[in-house]
Amino acid sequence: MVAAVRVHKFGGPEVLTYEDIDVPAPGAGQIRVRQHACGVNFTDIYFRKGMYPPPGGLPFIVGSEAAGEVVAVGAGVSEFKRGDRVTYVQGPACYTQERNVPADRVIKLPDTISYEQAAGMMLKGLTTEYLVRRTFKVEKGMNVLMHAAAGGVGLILCQWANHLGANVIGTVGSKEKAELARANGCHHTILYRDEDFVARVKEITSGKLCDVVYDGVGKATFPASLDCIRPLGMFVSFGSASGQIDAFNINLLQMKGSLFATRPTLNTYAAKRADLLNMANELFAVVGSGAVKIPINHKYALRDAEKAHRDLEGRATTGSSILIP
């Protein structure tokens, strides 16, 4: 038996139940990982609430990323062996001391990256990789707006976009978060709970507006985000921390300047193993060179997952949060 955090009915943080579970031997094509650190992500909250249905139904183990060591391999697995240091994004099923993972989703961890760093960066960092390199290629001199700039994805994206030479503008919920975002590559911060962020973006860009807006906040920032984008620019709606955007008339994109809009997810971008590995290598390269640092600002014991969710949902965290099994 190993300890895990499961959800038996959808709801608030209180439905996260710390309990013992059985983990069978790894099946064909699987490896068994003893986990050293698990990442906490807003996606986990969507699953806990039932907004994203868990593929196997209830009960299910929460969590979408972790890092640890291989303790057993199933039939047909040749790429990994006992003792390998690995990481992966594959959820929900990660808030547990041990689990079986499909080997084709697993990535070997470079020696320079710790288990805790990996758990704090794989989902958020691979997401950032596709957002700034694939969904929209950020280039030198571009104006980029990132909502929730001091969050987990936020701090990574601000650093990466800055590294690519963009002028990075970030919205944040407090003065402390503004300071942190600025220390992590954000050139300009906007306190979007107090200030009109569209007016501030116009002012900061001298009316040019942004080439791209990355919006993981959703309901609270839509449709105003569209007014921050230059004609033919790109609106990237990649999450809904404040609630989902309501259905809208596509003519809105015409009226706002022939805009492009997309609602991407990592699952699609990393569906092929070759893409997953290329994206991971890009992430390891920027972290390895020091261009992007992974701020792990909150560490909890696995049994305290409920508190971790309360903090993330209550806008009380910055950067990455992890659980230690």
Ligand SMILES: NC(=O)c1ccc[n+]([C@@H]2O[C@H](COP(=O)([O-])OP(=O)(O)OC[C@H]3O[C@@H](n4cnc5c(N)ncnc54)[C@H](OP(=O)(O)O)[C@@H]3O)[C@@H](O)[C@H]2O)c1
């Ligand atoms: N599509 C994908 O592939 C993908 C993958 C990973 C993550 N995501 C999305 O990326 C976004 C960020 O994820 P994360 O795990 O790094 O979380 P996070 O940014 O660390 O936390 C969410 C932040 O959103 C802001 N926020 C604004 N309104 C909120 C509200 N009503 N309730 C709670 N938070 C609110 C808060 O920052 P302020 O206080 O500064 O406003 C909060 O800290 C999420 O929307 C997530 O779903 C998408």
